Amino acid sequence: NxxxxxxxxxxxxxxxxxxxxxxxxxxxxxxxxWYRQDPGMGLRLIYYSASEGTTDKGEVPNGYNVSRLNKRxxxxxxxxxxxxxxxxxxxxSSVLGAVGQPQHFGDGTRLSIx
Amino acid sequence: xxxVVQSPLSLVVHEGDTVTLNCSYEVTNFRxxxxxxQEKKAPTFLFMLTSSGIEKKSGRLSSILDxxxxxxxxxxxxxxxxDSAIYLCAVEANFGNEKLTFGTGTRLTIIP
Numbered sequence: 001n002x003x004x005x006x007x008x009x010x011x012x013x014x015x016x017x018x019x020x021x022x023x024x025x026x027x028x029x030x031x032x033x034w035y036r037q038d039p040g041m042g043l044r045l046i047y048y049s050a051s052e053g054t055t056d057k058g059e060v061p062n063g064y065n066v067s068r069l070n071k072r073x074x075x076x077x078x079x080x081x082x083x084x085x086x087x088x089x090x091x092x093s094s095v096l097g098a099v100g101q102p103q104h105f106g107d108g109t110r111l112s113i114x
Numbered sequence: 115x116x117x118v119v120q121s122p123l124s125l126v127v128h129e130g131d132t133v134t135l136n137c138s139y140e141v142t143n144f145r146x147x148x149x150x151x152q153e154k155k156a157p158t159f160l161f162m163l164t165s166s167g168i169e170k171k172s173g174r175l176s177s178i179l180d181x182x183x184x185x186x187x188x189x190x191x192x193x194x195x196x197d198s199a200i201y202l203c204a205v206e207a208n209f210g211n212e213k214l215t216f217g218t219g220t221r222l223t224i225i226p
Contacts, residue, residue: 004156033213042118043157043202043216058213090156102148103214105156 002026004106006091012112013081021076021109023091031094032074033058033103034066036087043090049074081113116141120203120217128225131193135220137203138185147179147186148214150202157202160188190222198224 007022025032030051035043035058045058049068063085065077074093078085088110092103117140127133139147146164150157161170163179163186170177174193179186190197200221204214 035216040218042218043204043214045213045215048213102159102162104159105150107155 004091004093004104006089006106006109008109009107010110012114013078014114015082017081019078019081019111021078021089021091021111022073023075023106024073025091025093025104026072027093027095027104028071029093029095029104030071031103032068033092033094034064034074034076035090035092036060036085037090037108038087046076046089083113085111086113087111116205116207116215118203118205118215118217120201120220122220123218124221124223126223126225127193129193129195131224132189132191133193133222135188135190135201135203135222136185137187137217139203139205139215140184141205141207141215143207144181145206148204148206149177149186149188150204152200152202152219153198160201193224195224195226198222 004025033048034046037043044060046064047066049055052071055066067075088108090108091106094103095101119138121136146162148162149160161177166181174191177188200219202219203217206214
């Protein structure tokens with residue numbers, strides 16, 4: 001009963017390093033999302049994928065890229081990490097177009113950029 | 115630009131008290147409003163509201179939506195220490211892509 005699984009749980013990077021955050025869901029959901037959560041800012045959408053093969057920018061996409069590898073997996077890549085990207089990153093998934101079906105979240109990745 | 119505002123930002127009460135958390139929103143093409151509870155890790159889903167005036171209840175928690183005045187409240191009665199968490203309000207708009215806009219959350223602390 002895994003739901004949404006994110007790896008790694010914690011990571012420390014130096015400025016300029018690259019990193020890929022992994023997310024996988026086993027609920028056969030169509031849509032997947034990446035958020036970042038910063039103190040006093042709530043959750044902000046970085047990128048989302050409404051279905052396999054499509055990705056779109058959210059509210060704060062600069063400095064990130066995504067790949068929807070297949071229906072289960074949606075990765076987030078930081079090409080050149082910056083201290084401003086220090087945050088907690090959450091992946092979520094949902095059934096597209098189904099009324100009353102909320103987004104389900106993973107446990108998050110805590111990322112620190114030095 | 116879609117906007118969700120939660121109040122208060124933080125709240126400290128004693129066990130057994132009743133609390134009311136507020137969420138107001140400005141959203142184009144409103145579809146639904148959701149409440150999540152976040153303890154240490156993942157936000158967990160509490161309620162989804164799509165129609166005005168209908169109360170959703172789960173045990174000691176209840177929520178109601180006013181689509182005319184563009185707000186929702188989350189009530190917790192007989193609070194327990196396990197209710198300590200950040201409560202997030204989110205609004206879904208634009209049917210078809212299900213993007214959520216979140217408020218900053220209310221940090222609720224229950225003192226034994």
